[in-house]
């Protein structure tokens with residue numbers, strides 16, 4: 001399989017410019033011509049400011065250093081997500097979901113063991129915050145990059161200004177030979193095989209290529225409007241369909257700098273994000289319009305972020321939650337919001353953009369692939385499974401919530417629209433089964449690892465025999481929690497404050 005000779009990317013949001021850069025990096029020396037067409041009049045969605053460690057991998061592939069991109073995009077480091085108010089169980093009103101690093105392997109056995117012991121009614125500590133270095137660093141306000149000589153590397157993501165990242169990526173792509181056109185595209189013409197022949201702008205101008213990447217956002221102009229690819233809604237599992245967003249002044253401790261984690265606080269009909277940048281805090285309330293009107297959501301949102309009296313402008317957004325059945329159809333691949341969206345709870349959208357692009361390029365670069373239809377089928381199966389796997393993890397946050405104070409949370413807890421995979425994971429947990437083995441059996445650990453699943457269940461404090469707890473006797477192993485705390489504190493000492501790290505950039 002040789003790569004298409006010419007590729008048009010429709011859309012210049014984060015997805016479009018990420019695709020342009022990756023294609024230029026991998027294929028420009030193979031003569032592939034890359035053109036990106038977008039419309040300044042339409043603009044980009046401009047939200048999506050938290051990432052997973054995949055964004056670091058993306059910049060590493062392109063050879064872009066943090067010093068080159070982070071200060072230009074007001075970016076900060078992210079060690080994980082702080083969940084607050086998702087459970088009303090005593091002692092479990094908040095927990096931290098860290099990005100997993102190699103060092104965690106030394107402590108994981110104790111965490112998993114205690115979580116299992118607690119599921120069998122032994123009164124041992126099993127709150128995830130007691131076990132992980134990123135959590136410790138987040139609470140201390142330290143950054144994720146250690147001083148020289150420290151032998152371990154932590155996984156981390158970033159927070160950033162989506163508009164500025166877009167501009168940075170655009171410049172990078174143009175410098176690497178990508179052509180850019182500002183045109184508003186109205187339609188596409190298809191050939192007799194049903195493939196896209198050309199896309200057509202509002203003045204009738206036609207743009208032809210061998211392959212098209214649809215990065216037109218929620219509009220999904222090519223994959224859905226032209227090629228009619230089926231959209232699979234996740235709406236019966238994920239109720240949130242709206243968001244209201246507004247930035248506030250940066251909140252930071254004088255000597256520590258901005259927070260190094262995303263805040264995810266449960267509210268009456270959804271949850272509130274706080275994303276700390278160097279110059280502001282991004283805030284957004286993601287909610288379900290079936291349970292709360294936009295006006296009421298805005299009032300609750302403004303109250304929570306202390307902006308009730310502030311006349312500052314909020315933006316209301318609608319979200320289409322689900323995915324296209326196949327991301328790659330004929331000579332078109334959907335990428336970004338046109339491909340699917342899961343709501344931003346775990347900030348996975350940019351992560352999936354990169355995973356999709358890597359998989360797409362790998363299909364052509366794999367010398368064993370000779371048949372495009374086979375490669376396409378494998379690709380679509382893989383991407384679909386990835387979406388569904390990530391969806392299950394996000395759904396679990398709602399299904400397992402321990403609030404029950406509003407109809408929204410009660411309905412989420414009652415929701416029976418769960419995939420067989422998620423049902424099995426929940427059953428495994430509540431029957432004191434081996435969760436790690438179950439995740440391995442289902443082959444889903446590359447979407448969310450056993451650590452992530454353990455953090456979610458344990459972080460909510462949902463241990464099936466919690467009310468029948470007995471003191472832990474000699475029949476189980478006792479991990480010395482002070483020793484674990486000392487281990488974490490010793491390692492944490494090697495990490496400078498977040499402010500110091502940002503200052504070095």
Ligand SMILES: Cc1cc2nc3c(=O)[nH]c(=O)nc-3n(C[C@H](O)[C@H](O)[C@H](O)COP(=O)(O)OP(=O)(O)OC[C@H]3O[C@@H](n4cnc5c(N)ncnc54)[C@H](O)[C@@H]3O)c2cc1C
Pocket residue numbers: 010011012013014015016037038039040042043044045046047048049050051162183184185186215216217218219221243284317318319335336337338344347348349350351
């Ligand atoms: C509320 C919310 C919060 C989010 N939070 C996160 C997060 O924390 N982390 C994360 O990873 N992701 C997040 N996302 C997702 C993230 O915003 C997107 O994945 C990311 O911005 C990529 O968007 P995109 O490039 O697909 O679409 P867009 O940014 O919408 O870009 C679409 C592009 O298509 C162009 N276009 C559209 N129609 C036409 C036309 N007719 N002619 C020419 N050009 C056209 C536009 O001009 C634009 O350039 C969030 C999304 C929402 C809705």
